[in-house]
Amino acid sequence: MAPLTLALVGIGKIAVDQHVPALAASADWRLGATVSRHGTVPGVPAYTDMAQMLDAHPEVSVVSLALPPVPRFAAAKAALLAGRHVMLEKPPGATLAEVHALAALAAARGLTLYTTWHSRMAHAVAPAKAWLADKTVTKATITWREDVRKWHPGQDWVFEPGGMGVFDPGINALSIMTHILPDPVHLQSAELEFPANRQTPIAARLSFSGNVSADFDWRQTGPQTWDIQVQTPQGSLALRMGGNVLEIDGQPSGGANSLMGEYPALYARMAELVRQGQSEVDLTPMIHVADALTLGRRIQTEDFSF
Known part of the structure; x- marks a missing residue:
């Protein structure tokens, strides 16, 4: 072809x-x-x-x-x-x-x-979704902490209106969450930390229905943390490395310690959609960000500069 x-x-x-x-x-x-x-x-x-x-x-x-x-x-x-x-x-x-x-x-x-939601294409997301499909989630915790200076060096637009701040990476976690949880959740409260000299948050703590919470921070140096942990009566699941590594009950259970498979999968899907004459529009992760910016309690923190 x-x-x-x-x-x-x-x-x-x-x-x-x-x-x-x-x-x-x-x-x-x-x-x-x-x-x-x-x-x-x-x-x-x-x-x-x-x-x-x-x-x-x-x-x-x-x-x-x-x-x-x-x-x-x-x-x-x-x-x-x-x-x-x-x-x-x-x-x-x-x-x-x-x-x-x-x-x-x-x-x-x-x-x-x-x-596109590239984190949904991470190696372990599909098997995590399959494992959770018939289970009842009792608790889920998202920890998504990275260094904005590493991933967006000098890119001031991320702190301007519309740039989304820490939700630029945080929405990756939300895209996985909305894909793998067997039941939908909605935001109940949020705390958002805004540097005094910036227009978008540098950190956020979110609380959802269903005992689901998220901790986003753009100030982490050293090793980066992209983890989702889910507890059920039938056992626990953890996604590491941004959804690329899967653990079941604390034991390795598949995936690959690499981020490089996500965009090839996106482009393969786009080719498929074009050839089939279809569209795929999912705004669920973005809805949670909009809700956080609506419900969030603003906390002012120290100035940030690159």
Whole structure:
């Protein structure tokens, strides 16, 4: 089957680290163009203007957006209006309403829209979901602590309105939680720590129905912590390494200690959706973030700088 030609928009750290290697290794895809203010991919036609790229490359049938959330809507709308299928990096937008608008536009034009959640593609998430499917969860604890300076070096946009702050990584945990728990939960309370000089939180503590809690922090140095622990009357489950390593009752039970399988799986799924003429739009993780920003009690903490 001939590969699909794709344009990658936003050549920043996540694009270079994950999107570009995943595309290069896939027989499903050919990277036909890029759009970015500064970044390029060697050997690939590069543009700084979205409209110019769309006009110059009618062979591009799919646009993958790795832009920050705030400018993503305009780029996604332009791609859909130009008749191109669209793949959205997480979170799929800056607001829930704009993603609903994109979904309606894609449906009206018979195009694929895919809201990706890369952490759901981690090696151990599917077996964790299967193990929990027939069980009653009595408690679940999420601990997601990492170093913003390592993963977003100098990227001030993450602390601007729409940048989501610590929910940028925290939504990865929420995407796993909403996928593996056998019953839905809803937020009951939240505490959000905002640096005095920033517009989005650097830490958050969330309490959900069903005895589920989450602790997010962007100030952890040294080893990073991406853990989800679930207790049931039939035993306990733990997901480590961002959902890539599975433990059942404290014993290793599958997965792989690597993050590199997530984006190849996303692009395989996008190819499948396009060829089947389907869309996949799930906003559940983002709903929990919106609820946290609505219910959250604001705590001011010390200034933060990169």
